[in-house]
Each structure stands twice: as structure tokens, then as C-alpha cells.
Amino acid sequence: MLNIVPVEDIEKSIYLIRGQKVMLDGDLADLYGVETKVLKQAVRRNINRFPSDFMFKLTYQEVRNSRSQFVTSTSSGWGGHRYPPMAFTEQGVAMLSSVLRSKRAVQVNIEIMRAFVRLREMLASHKDLKHKLLALEKYDEQFKVVFDAIRALMSEEKKPKRRIGFEVREPRAKYGKRKK
Numbered sequence: 001m002l003n004i005v006p007v008e009d010i011e012k013s014i015y016l017i018r019g020q021k022v023m024l025d026g027d028l029a030d031l032y033g034v035e036t037k038v039l040k041q042a043v044r045r046n047i048n049r050f051p052s053d054f055m056f057k058l059t060y061q062e063v064r065n066s067r068s069q070f071v072t073s074t075s076s077g078w079g080g081h082r083y084p085p086m087a088f089t090e091q092g093v094a095m096l097s098s099v100l101r102s103k104r105a106v107q108v109n110i111e112i113m114r115a116f117v118r119l120r121e122m123l124a125s126h127k128d129l130k131h132k133l134l135a136l137e138k139y140d141e142q143f144k145v146v147f148d149a150i151r152a153l154m155s156e157e158k159k160p161k162r163r164i165g166f167e168v169r170e171p172r173a174k175y176g177k178r179k180k
Helices: 007-012 025-032 036-045 060-065 090-099 103-142 144-154
Strands: 014-017 020-024 055-057 086-088
Touching: 007 014, 007 103, 014 103, 020 025, 020 090, 020 103, 025 036, 025 086, 025 090, 025 103, 036 090, 086 090, 090 103
Parallel strands: none
Antiparallel strands: 014 020, 020 086, 055 086
16 A cells, blocks of 8 residues: 655654654644644544643744744744644544544554654664663773773874984173073
């Protein structure tokens, strides 16, 4: 089956807000092929399906602070919209498939869930790598003396060079004695 939404588009639409990976209503509406107001209306009609850990509304300050990250329009305080953007967590996005019942919505939701899983896997592999690097740093500290000795042996000894040319002396003072 051909992906109806490029994975890159989905991954670019996942943001970190309030310490959670979320997708915004406008991005989801674009992916689902509906207007943002239609998506918001469906959510409001089924608000009991979206507790605060599934969906939350951004504050004015959050929109203002992160405008460069995800909001392009500046015509009003809410990024060009009348109402604050809704942010959906992974569970909230999954719940949207039960609210938006179109065939496209179901297919897009499957791809979004796969994107969230890939993101989790990438983060887990980065944590493993971080732990391995920390272990190597501790190991490296134990052998710091050895590494320093090897570096010292590898560096060239600096030998004093013979001066080329002639030495300039101060003129003799009266009575044949030099100034000291």
C-alpha cells in the first residue's frame, strides 16, 4: 500500500510542547485533508474523548514564544486564528480516528502512529548511545596517564637552535670599559 502522506511531513509536524510530543490541529487538518475548523468542531462535539493528557489548548504565551517553530501567520495573537491552537498527544491523535471517520483519516492515523513509534525508537537508541559514551569517558579517565605518556613520546623534543649571525655589543664607554 502506498503511503498517502510522506513520513517527512508527519515527522516535521511533531513538536515538543510542555514536555510532550504533540501535533497541532492545523497540521493534523492538513494531513487529514479537512479544514482546521472542521477538525476542531469534531473535537468539541466529542470533548469527553479528549482528556487533558490527550489534548490541550496552547496559551497565548506558548503561541507567541514558539511562533517561529510552527506558526507562520501573525495576523492575530493566535497565529492568524480566532481560537487557540489545540495540541494533540499521541493518544489524542489516535482518538481522532474515532471522531473523524473518513477512510483517509484512518490511513493517515496509521502513518502518524508509525511516525510516533519511529520517534520513540530513535530517542531510545540515542539514550543507549549516551550511556555507552559516558562509560567510555570513565574508562578513558582511568587511562589518562597512559594517553598523556603516549602523547609526550609522540611529540617532538624541542632542541635549542644555534643562533645564526653575529652578536651586537654595546659601544664601549670612556676609558675602555663596557657598560653593564
